[in-house]
Amino acid sequence: GQQLNQSPQSMFIQEGEDVSMNCTSSSIFNTWLWYKQEPGEGPVLLIALYKAGELTSNGRLTAQFGITRKDSFLNISASIPSDVGIYFCAGPGMDSNYQLIWGAGTKLIIKP
Amino acid sequence: ETGVTQSPTHLIKTRGQQVTLRCSSQSGHNTVSWYQQALGQGPQFIFQYYREEENGRGNFPPRFSGLQFPNYSSELNVNALELDDSALYLCASSLPHRTGELFFGEGSRLTVL
Numbered sequence: 001g002q003q004l005n006q007s008p009q010s011m012f013i014q015e016g017e018d019v020s021m022n023c024t025s026s027s028i029f030n031t032w033l034w035y036k037q038e039p040g041e042g043p044v045l046l047i048a049l050y051k052a053g054e055l056t057s058n059g060r061l062t063a064q065f066g067i068t069r070k071d072s073f074l075n076i077s078a079s080i081p082s083d084v085g086i087y088f089c090a091g092p093g094m095d096s097n098y099q100l101i102w103g104a105g106t107k108l109i110i111k112p
Numbered sequence: 113e114t115g116v117t118q119s120p121t122h123l124i125k126t127r128g129q130q131v132t133l134r135c136s137s138q139s140g141h142n143t144v145s146w147y148q149q150a151l152g153q154g155p156q157f158i159f160q161y162y163r164e165e166e167n168g169r170g171n172f173p174p175r176f177s178g179l180q181f182p183n184y185s186s187e188l189n190v191n192a193l194e195l196d197d198s199a200l201y202l203c204a205s206s207l208p209h210r211t212g213e214l215f216f217g218e219g220s221r222l223t224v225l
Contacts, residue, residue: 004154031212033212033213040218041216041218041219042116042202042204042216042217042218042219043155043202043214043216044216045213045214045215048212048213088154088155090154090212091212092212093157098143098145098160098167098168099157099160099168099170100145100155100157100212100214101157102154102155102156103154104152104153104154105153105154
């Protein structure tokens with residue numbers, strides 16, 4: 001079945017640093033979604049991408065839909081403590097639009 | 113605008129028991145999806161309900177079943193619980209045709225002993 005591979009698995013960064021993470025697949029996705037999950041909470045949608053090559057920002061977050069439609073990346077500029085959490089990429093399965101396939105997440109930890 | 117609410121937040125069951133988890137969708141959303149999230153993993157799609165009917169199902173056995181009510185709230189039922197059913201169960205609501213843009217509740221943490 002379709003899979004999404006996220007890297008890195010975890011990141012330890014200093015406050016103020018820029019962060020970059022990505023998501024790849026061996027199959028094409030027509031939509032890429034980035035969610036953030038904090039402890040004890042459900043995931044929250046950060047950015048939705050619908051067109052190959054699309055670059056979209058949400059405050060300090062920027063995400064791009066890869067031209068091949070097999071990858072996407074998420075950048076966070078000037079990280080702050082509240083950026084801590086797990087970032088997931090997700091996309092609709094080829095067999096159905098209602099089922100989202102999720103990566104395993106990138107855990108962001110900010111060093112004190 | 114009321115967000116997605118789930119109950120209970122935590123529960124402990126033993127193998128072989130049955131459990132019912134409940135979800136109220138966000139105001140105006142008529143589509144509800146359920147996901148299972150094991151520790152350290154991304155969510156796995158269980159099924160989706162739209163207009164009180166199951167609209168699609170992931171790779172879960174029939175002992176996972178659900179309902180959607182006329183007010184769009186939903187239930188997830190799991191029979192014959194197994195140890196591997198221990199997970200966070202997430203409910204998400206969405207508008208039809210925007211099923212990638214999910215609004216999640218806080219989840220119900222199920223522990224099976």
